[in-house]
Amino acid sequence: MNIRNIFLAGALAFSQFLTAQTNKPITVAIFSLNDFHGAFVQNKSQGIPGAPSVLQCLDSLKSVYPYNLTVAAGDNFGGSYFYNATHGVLLPVFFNDMGIRISALGNHEFDDGQKVLAEKWKNDPLRPAGWDIEYLCGNVYDQDGKVPSYLKPFATADIPLSPTKTLRAGFVGLLASSAKEQIRAKNIVGMIFSGNYTHVLDSIEALPDFKTVRDAQIRSLLVHIGTYMKNGKPAWTDKNEAELYAIKSPLYQSILSGHSHEPVCGRINDAEYPVVQGWWHGNYISVMKYQVDTTSMKVLSVEPEIVRVALKDKSQLGPVPLRLQAQIDSLLVSTKTKGGVSIGTKLTVATEDMPHDRAVKYVESRMGKLVCSSFAEAFRKIAKKSDKEVIIGMSHFGSIRGGFSKGDVSVLEVGEALPFSNPLKVFKLTGRQLHDLVDFGYHNKRYGWIQTANLETQRDADNNVLKMTYVSPKGKRVTIKDKGTYYVCADEFMTTGGDGYDPKFFPRSQEVKVSLPETTDAFITYLKKQKSIH
Template identity: 20%
Template sequence: MVSGFPPAKRAENPPQERALLLPPAHHYSLHPTIGDQIMMKRVLLIGLIALAIVAAALGSLWLSSGSVTVSVIHTNDMHGYVEAETVKVGSQSFTMGGMANVVGNIDRWRAANPDHTLVLDAGDIWQGTFISSRSQGEIMIDAMNIAGYTAAVPGNHDFDFGQDVLKARVAQAHFPFLAANIIEEATGRTPPFLKPYLITKVGNIRVGIIGLGYPGTPFITKPSNVAGLQFLSGAEAVNHYLDGVRRQADIVIVLSHMGMDEDEKLASTVAGIDVIVGGHSHIVQTNAKQVGQTIIVQAGSNAQYIGKLDLVYDRLHHKVTSFTRANEVVPVVGTTVNAAVEQMVQKKAAEAAEILTKPIGETLVDLDNCYAGECPLGNLVADAMLAAGQADAHPADVAMHNNSGLRARLARGMITYGNLFQVLPFGNVMTALDLTGEQILAILEKTVSGRPGNLVVSGMTYSFDQTRPAGSRITRVTIRGKPLDRQAVYRVQTIDYLAAGGDGQETFKQGKNVVYGDPVVDVVAEYIRQHSPVQPRIEGRILPR
């Protein structure tokens, strides 16, 4: 055994064994005196104390040498999907997803291991549906409070309503929000409404949980939403806190909204993490991954899946010896429903139904959203923006919307406001500004620097060649049918997210004569009403070479 103390020295001449000197025997009479009675009581009391000490020691040894199962229930990227979806299979049907079913599953699993269960969420909680957005996420936090969550991490979309709303949701929650890699620019410290980590006990097992937000958040949200904040790399933050957390915890969990790729990199480069509970990439990781000694899990998105990772912790050797490998993530189906959450959701759904279910028009074709390049849905949205006439006195020459802001598809047939809100859930507003041809060219160069085009457009076309050097990939641009004039000034209709430099499009911030208009979702809804039935198609507006 290695010890920090110096070895004991052996005596050169050990002392001879000595006879024990015992006190003289005490003679008891058949009729003990009062003194004898007191002595007997003292002996009995000392014996009972000794037995209690031995029992406590044996109990402590048993507690420290056995194994215990810690259940980590986890969700991520629920995006405000409070309502369940009815799924039909032949003549049978069942409900899937929705917060009443999520919380019902949590209730059932916690009941099976009540003293050793954690419930964690890896971010992007409330933004994405009309019902949740209408209350700016209050209903989601109410449901999570009922479920008894242990901790959550703020995802990038949890900043979409601004820091004041995030602070309000954190204050509403009965659990902390963790983000070790989000700091204040002014102080270099974690903002007061967040915590870098949490040490909690489940039974007699100490669990340390370090939170990580998405490092790229400043590039994909409005700058005002993250003003004054700095987002560090996950590895930098974990390395800063890990040793201290490790000393206080038996099990260390990183609660991450960085995405699966970054979680795997973290696991491979930073030793000492037992589990990474992840989010952001919406992966249904049915079977738990293991990278080195770190277990990685992620449970899909939109409250349709939930994970339950059982960790067997060996208290004698102080380590996790086994864990749930297969079917760690399962669909959220309506076998067990939390009645309180269901009642709350039904009330909010009834209030929203009058708006959401109102038909606004019809599409004659399926309209899929597109990750990059041109698609009919993108053309529909951009055309609606250009036709809205909200560019002030000078009509807009061009409309631009980012592909990544189109979040759902529209199926052929009737379109309701609720359907359209799922396509455009962010609450962005129309924003018109003046840009020179040179600035428009810089914006287009940026949009083809990664994916093959991340701007759907109306009133213009552009061609590009991604094999060419950066800065020279745009090969041709037309506006209103004429070649782009680099010196000319054009009126551009876009959204406030891009106008503020979102998606890394800093050139938009150079725009002049800025005018704000209506929410984009309402503008597109009105366009569909006026032009129904719609049948947009690909027209060659964006041409890769």
């Protein structure tokens, strides 16, 4: 071989080497945040990292995986007193910083009603210019079978790989059919939540515009449907789980889930779909890592991962997370309750830890008794009832989202423990009606035990209620009799079908019309009068 041919051969080999390097498979990451619930404020005792720490973690992940897209898996808000008190003004700021413009629809997205959901922060004074969000859900529709205008069954987004090459990601959204039981009835009048998931997906895939998803290189189910780890492997937790296990289409490469507040990572169904869920409150960021051949633009493999978010002090935050922290701090001072108190104000002191763990739901917690006492005493004071009057405060387990840690208890901490500020309702029930209601509450396996105050129960080995005794705040004992009548004070959500409680337990004809504070305000007022709690 002469020198010229040797040179040409060397040049060709070097060219092929460069081409091979250029066409080397790359990792494209889809990040997902699920069940954030507006948890902007860090709470070290509860392990809540706060929005700035979540943003800091995501920024670090993006530096590792420069080809990326971030989405949300629903319940972005709801269950946060800070979010409710500040009217959610920081959510568009936070999501814009994270790059979230696509989200699954969660049950809490309905908290403020369909009109507010449809507006999507259009009037938010802090909404960044150009930011918007698409909510995805294909199995919620009206009586005519139409998906509401504020929802889309699917969406796509482009991920730039180079100045000339783009990869497309497609997402199809679903919401747990049981979510209807966790939404205020008045907010979803006439809406159908279908659990026939396979039929819904078939219908979506038949739509003409679905070609945009079918042609996308990355295709994922973005669902607010619960998963959990069972014997080391992901499993569905849903009343229509058989339908979910029947999903086997090769069209989908992964599942991004939320709703059940469990850390989940692995593969699910016979199709072995990679699936992730990142607990809640931003404790984890879910990552779906796609190996992509940039020549054929085909996905070679998909690996799931969940990354724990570390709680960061202000000194550890980068410029953008630090700016977000400053906005949070400002709102803690400027945002006030209806009574004009800053939400950072101290109310009382907990002399010991008072846990209320949603994962340990077959108990009557001390926190539950305290909350229910505040309901009863709010009615007693406003209705001017004597201490001799039997008034029983009660709550469904899920309305209480956490307990108190030993130490100072502020308005914010009270609100975060009881964030769903629902109207209080009062009913005068017979002892027999009260028995049936409480007995159901001790058999509510899906949502957890009923919480009550000043009510002692005797139950048999099967948890059936045998006897009930009211114990007044001053210690007087009254046996509950079937034919007697007694006041019951509970939140509106519970009395209208929430968390599995049949509205028949609360007959409208037996409602006592009285103007009461909402649940969280009643709790705040009650705690202000307590020097300490335990």
